[in-house]
Amino acid sequence: MSNNINNTERFHSIVETVIERHRHRPGALLPVLHDIQEALGFIPSATVGQIAGGLNLSRAEVHGVISFYHDFRYAPGPQVRICMGEACQSMGSAALLSQATEILGDGVEPVYCLGNCACAPNIDISHAYHGRMSQEKLASLLAREVAA
Ligand code: FES
Numbered sequence: 001m002s003n004n005i006n007n008t009e010r011f012h013s014i015v016e017t018v019i020e021r022h023r024h025r026p027g028a029l030l031p032v033l034h035d036i037q038e039a040l041g042f043i044p045s046a047t048v049g050q051i052a053g054g055l056n057l058s059r060a061e062v063h064g065v066i067s068f069y070h071d072f073r074y075a076p077g078p079q080v081r082i083c084m085g086e087a088c089q090s091m092g093s094a095a096l097l098s099q100a101t102e103i104l105g106d107g108v109e110p111v112y113c114l115g116n117c118a119c120a121p122n123i124d125i126s127h128a129y130h131g132r133m134s135q136e137k138l139a140s141l142l143a144r145e146v147a148a
Contacts, residue, residue, distance in 0.1 A: 008046060014039050015047045019054035028055055029065055033072055042076045075106035078145040081124040085113035093121040096138055103142050 018035040022028040032051060036043050043051075043066055052059045066072045073079050082088075082097040100108045100123075114122045119131025125141060 008044075011040065011044045011047055012050060015044075015050050016054070019051065023054060029057065029062065033066065033069075037072055040076075042073050045074045073107060077104060077107050078126045078142070080104060080108045080126075080142070081111045081114070082108065083112070083114045083120070083122040083124075084110040085117065085120075087117035088114075088121040091120040092135075093123075093133075095135060096121060096123060096133055099135055099138055100142065103139075103146070 015036055018032050018039065019028075021035065022031045025031065029051075032055065033043060036047070036051075048059050048062050048066070051057075052062045055062075066074065070079075070081075080100050082093055082100060084093055084097065097108065097110055111124070114124060114129060116122045116129065116131050121133050122129060122131050123133050123138065124130070125145060130137070130141065
């Protein structure tokens with residue numbers, strides 16, 4: 001519990017510093033989000049209001065930009081995208097999606113064609129693409145990511 005409070009305070013302090021650094025630039029939101037992501041590895045959802053207030057934007061505007069760009073994420077840890085396109089679904093990607101969600105919780109999202117259908121099923125772990133994925137290989141890759 002006190003660790004969560006310390007983390008929250010630390011997040012807000014870092015976000016405040018980043019906002020101060022960019023506040024007066026036109027189009028400050030993207031550099032602010034990049035700097036927060038670089039400092040923390042993710043953008044804590046609890047800081048969206050702080051970012052919005054600091055840059056005189058609405059929460060919806062900040063959330064919209066975070067959601068639009070795949071580089072930004074709300075959760076720490078690896079970002080996993082599982083292809084649910086037709087070719088990958090026919091090769092069992094739904095089971096991979098369930099497996100990854102069960103292991104990681106946040107940070108897993110379905111996508112619809114990673115452009116490598118011939119090697120279905122495909123996944124993307126933090127921008128590294130893996131084809132012909134199996135549940136055994138996925139378990140091994142995720143174990144390595146979680147331990148890193
Ligand atoms: S359908 Fe999965 S890569 Fe195209």
